[in-house]
Amino acid sequence: MNRGNSPSPAAPIVSMDKVNKHFGDLHVLKDIDLTIAPGEVVVVIGASGSGKSTLIRCINGLEEFQAGHIEVDGNELLPNGRSSRALQKIRTEVGMVFQQFNLFPHLKVRDNVTLAPMKVRGWSRDDAIETAERLLARVGIADQADKYPSQLSGGQQQRVALARALAMEPRLMLFDEPTSALDPEMIGEVLDAMRELAREGMTMIIVTHEMGFAREVADRVVFIHQGEIVEQAAPDALFDAPRHERTQNFLSRVLKH
């Protein structure tokens, strides 16, 4: 279901320009240039510690960067966190799903989903609840709304996290290894929900180790190694005929087992 990977003539929703990040002496991101078109599904792959999570966390300002420039839907992020106004706007437009779900354990499932729309968007309680119930139904857990997160399985919790992010009606969704903390039998249900979202045209940037899913859903796959984008291409091209030795090495290690 590729929708083509040629750069869209429409304005990109994300553009990263020579982004550099350091953790002390460690150079985590090196001259990252990356452009995402509206509606595009981009999967970022790479070894652990390669900087792929850091990369997407820079897009919604959970990580600061030291040099370069990021623009998200017309809002400009500056180095060293010098852009709190834009950051706030970006975060209301960009949803994120985390590896560890990060649901709010003191709130019921329904209240997890309604909190941000009510407090940030100023929706009425009724509107927020209506949206929450629609989204929970969409990810297949309408009957769990009155439970607390700890009463749900990992797969259900991650689907709540997805509904929670979607309730803000984001223009872009970031996924930071959304299935890495799940038991194997629950990975499928989360990937199904993401697949459905991609089909509906959501712009998505996904960090994952699920190569089969990447091949199936991605418009473009980006391979990152030691903080650098080594190669990016349509999934068939990247998985079947990687051009760089580093990509070949990485793929031979992850695809073998």
Add this chain to the structure above:
Amino acid sequence: MDVTFQFDWEAAFASIPFLLKGIPYTLLISFGGLAIGFLIGILFGLLRISPIVWLRVPAIAYIEIFRGTPVLVQVLFIFYGLPQILGGPINALVAGIAAIAVNSGAYISEIVRGGVQSIERGQREASLSLGLSRTQAFRYVIWPQALRRMIPPLGNQGIISIKDTSLFSVIGVGELVRQGQVYIATTFNALEVYLMVAFLYLVITLSLSFALRLLERKGLVGQ
């Protein structure tokens, strides 16, 4: 040697009405002081983890000073020392409440700091990623969770402070111990009366423990 001492139950029970008159003072000093101490603790506990140095340093100084000196010295300083600066006497009850407030406030600051810092980073990140401001993230996500984790150590502090008020007999507040001392001065039943005093403290502290256990059980839902 005379070993025919008899515990005088009648004298013990007879002292109770007089001792009970001390309970309102004990409760007022304890809970008045703790309520103010809780507010101080929230304020200084949060200042303690502020990224801004000139907010953090005064908070650390306050905590170390009032945690590192005896509450008895603090109440003596307030009751006998401060009037020399203020130029007028301080009511003993007010001095007692103030001493419990600043003393428990120092400990509660550390409880607040520990509670807030115990909340996983991901909670804040998830809140911010949804567009909540840092203040909203604290108010709706971090603080309610931290408060639940703070209940057991707050209960400890409450019990300690209730018992600390027994020291304030030295400034003449008519709290429980003071009432006991006054009673014994006329009846000489030290054994019976102090046993009753101890028993009444136990009733207060056990009630608090029980109330907090209920609160904790209620608070544990969803954790």
